[in-house]
Amino acid sequence: MKQFLDDNFVLQTETAQKLYHEHSKGLPIIDYHCHLDPKMIAEDHKFTNLSEIWLGGDHYKWRAMRTNGIDERFCTGKDTTDWEKFEKWAETVPYTMRNPLYHWTHLELKTAFGVDKILNPSTAREIYEECTAKLQTPEYSARGLMKHYNVEAVCTTDDPVDSLEYHLALKKEGFSIKVLPTWRPDKAMAVEVPANFRAYVEQLSNVSGVSISKFSDLIVALRNRHDFFASVGCKLSDHGIEEFYAEDYTDAEIEAIFNKVYGGKELTQEEIIKFKSAMLVEGAIMDWEKGWTQQFHYGAIRNNNTRLFKQLGPDTGFDSIGDFTVAKAMSKFLNRLDTDNKLAKTIIYNLNPRDNDLIATMIGNFQDGSVAGKIQFGSGWWFLDQKTGMEAQMNSLSVLGLLSRFVGMLTDSRSFLSYPRHEYFRRILCNLLGNDVEQGLLPASEMKFIGKIVEDVSYYNAKQFFKF
Template sequence: MHHRDAARLLPADPTTRSIALDLYERVATAPIISPHGHVPPELLLQDAASSDPVALLLTGDHYVTRLLHASGVDLGDLIVDPAAGRDGRTVWRTLAAHWHVFAGTASGYWIEEELDGVFGITAPLGPDTADRIFDEISAALARPEFRPRALFARFGIEVLATTDDPLDDLSAHAALAASDLPGRVLPTFRPDRYLDPDAAGFADNVERLLGATGRAGDFAGYLGALEDRRAHFIRHGAVSADHGVEEMLTLDLDPGEGERLFQAVVAGTANDAGRRAFRAHMLVQMARMSVDDGLVMTIHPGVHRNHSSATFAGFGPDTGHDIPVATEFTRGIRPLLERYGLERDFHLVLFAVDETTYSRELAPLAGFYPSVFIGAPWWFLDAPDAIARHRAAITETAGFSRSSGFIDDTRAFLSIPARHDTARRVEAGFLARLIVEGRIRVDAAERIIDDLVDAIPRKVFKL
C-alpha cells in the first residue's frame, strides 16, 4: 500500500480529482479543532519523550490489536513484558509480520499516514523492514521535536478536548491553561459511571460524588452534586458533556418517581426495568442541566461493551471487543426533545455506529430541531468510505450546516492529523462530485469546505 500520492483518497476520475484537489488544498493546513477526544491531558503536561514505537502506535489502539487478535495473535503477546522476553522490538515484529491483514483498513491507512507524515518513513512495513523502521522511529522519539508539546504545535491543533471524570480536580487542565501551549486543551464532563446503575461500583461512585460536593443523599442532592461538578468543569473551560449509553432511551419523570428510582438504584434493589428507566430519565436531567449551564450535550449510543467475557477478564475493557448494535433514535429521543428540543441555546449532538440511522432518523431530526446536530461518523465508521457514506446519507435531507464537523474521538495522539486529513480529503471529493454533477457551484463548495473544518465545529461546540 505505497500510496503517498498527493491526491490519495480523492475521486479517480481526472476532472473530479482536479477540482477535489483544489478544494482540499484550501483546508489542508487549516488548524485542527478537535472538540471530542480521549488524549490524556497529562501527556501534554508532562511532555515526556515517548519510550518506544509500540507504546505510541500499538498499545491501547484497539483498532489494531483487535485485527491482530482475529488473525490468531494472543493479546498477551502484544504487551511489552521484558520478564517474559517480550521487548518493544519483539512486539513490533509481530505487527510487521501481520501487516498484510491491514490492507484496505482505516487502521492500516492511518498508521502509514503517521509513519510518513510524522516520521518521514515511506518504506512499506513488513518482516524485512520491521527492525529498520523500529530503529528510525526510536531515534526520532529521542529528539526534542518529537515530544508531545512540540508535536501539538506542529500538528496545528487549536482546540483539543479531553474526556474527564466528574470528580477530577482538573489540575492538569489548569496547569496547561497557564502554560505556553499554543492551543486550548479543554476538559469534557463524562458522567456515565455516576448515572448508570449497571456501572461497576455505582453506589460507591454516587457516595463519592455526594461526599465531594457535601450534598444530601436524596435525588435533589444527587442532581445538585452533578450540577456542582459541571460548574467546576465550566470554570476550567469545558464546552461539552458526553454520554455513552447502549440504548438510546429517554424518559421524562416527575420528581417523586425520580426520587423513588434513585433510592432503589443506590440501594441495589431496582430491577432491570427500574435501572433502565433511571438511565433514561438521567439523560433528560442531563439535557435540563445543559439548557441551564450551556454545556453542549453529546450522546454516543449503540455499543455492546466487552462482548468477550474471557477477554474482559484477562485484559480489561477497551481491548477490541466492543461491538455495535442496532440503534433507534426517533422514539427513544422524543421525551427529551419534547421537553428541551426547541430551547434556543441547547445543542445536542447525536452520534451513531448504526449507518441505517443516518438518513432515516438523524438527518430528519437535525433537519427540524434547531437543537439537534448530527455527530461525525464514529468509531468503526470514521474511515474513508464510511465518512463518504455518512455525508451522502445526511446531506440531501439536512445539508452541511446540521453536522458537527469532523471529530477524531481518539486516544492515539499521533493519529489526530491523519484522521482530520482523511476527513478533509473525503469532504473535498464529495463536494467535487456535486460540482461536476452541476448540483452546487464552486464558490458554494469553497465556502462549505472552509466551514466544515472551522465555522461549523466552532458553532456546534460553542467555541
C-alpha cells in the first residue's frame, strides 16, 4: 500500500517517477492566467492567519462546506471569527475525499508550510496555529510565497478601465517576478442590461479620454486602453463567454444596436448576439496586431441561485457547467479571422468535458505552421482542473493533436497558495507518459526525448509561446 502524498504521489511507475523527479520537479512556474490581486503583490501583503489566505474568496471551499451542511455564516458571514470558519472547513475536509479539494488542501499544507498531518477536526487547532505563526514571518508574505514556489511570471486578469497602477509600481521597482496584466473586456460586451452598459461606457470614456457617442468611438476608446495595457507589458487577452458568437452583421447594424442600448432600450436576443460577435472580432484584430495571445473561457452558467446571488453577489459558488452548442460558431469565428490573415495565437478552454474532442480537432483546422501550437486546447479549467479532467484533456489533445506542443498548466486562482496545482498537473503528465512507456506504448529507447516533452509542457513551451 502506497503512503498518501509521498514523494511519488500520483506517480504509479518507476518511469513516471523518473520523468517527474528528473525532468519536471523544480522547474519555474509561468502562471499565465490567474486572478491574483496585483495590489497585494505590490504592497507585499502579510496574511493575518490561515483563514485569510485559505478561505477568503474561495468559492470551491464554500461549495463543499455548504454541501456538508455548514451554515452560510461560516462561509461568507461577518459574524463569525476566522478560527470558527477554519474549524468548519477542517470539519468538512474529511468528507471531501475524492474531490480535488482533498488533494489540493494537503498539497498546499505540505509544500507551503511543511505540514504532513491530515487535516481533520482533531488536528485543526494545531495546524491552524502552526501555519498562522509561519504567516507572520517575511517568507510567507505574498511575494515570499511566490518566490518560495519559484514563480517566474504571473498574468493577472484586468478590466480595460483598470489603472494598472500596481503593475506600473512593480515594473518601476524592478520586482524579480514578472507581474503582467491581461486584457479582459467582458463588461464592454455586456449589453444585456442597458443601464449597466451605459455606466461602463461612461467610465471607459473617462479613463480613455475619448468621447463615446457611437460604436466606432467605443472601439477607439478600447484601442486607446489596449495600447496602454501593451505599454505595461500585457501580452494576453481573455474572454469569459457563455458560447462563441459569430453572427453575420453590417457596420450599420452594429452602430444602430449600440445607439439603441446606449439610449437605454433593451436589445433583442439577435441584437445581443450580433453585438457580441462584432466585439469579439474587433478585439481579436487588436490582439493580432500586437502579437498577443487571445484566450476564450467558455461554457459556464453563472449565478444559478437567484436568492443567494442577490444576497452574496457573483463568484460565491453558484456557477455550473453549461451545455452550449458551439462548434459551428467557433469554427466560423476562427475562420473569419484566418481568412483575413488576422488570427492571433489562441487558447480555448471548455468547461463541459463533452467538448474535449471537439476542441482538439477544431484547433487543428487553424494551425498554419507560423508558430508551433499556434491554436491551443487550454488545460482543464475550473470544474475540470482535477486529476480526471486533466487526464481527459491531455488524452484528447494527445490522440487528436500534439501534446508535445501544449503550453501546460495555470492556476486560474485568487490564492497565493494555489501554485501546487502546477505540481499536481506535472505529476499527472509524467504519470500518463510514464505509464505508456511501461506498457510498451512508447519506446523506452526515446526516454531522452520524452523527458524533453515533459520539460517543455511543464515550462519551456509557455516561455517560448508567450515570450515573457
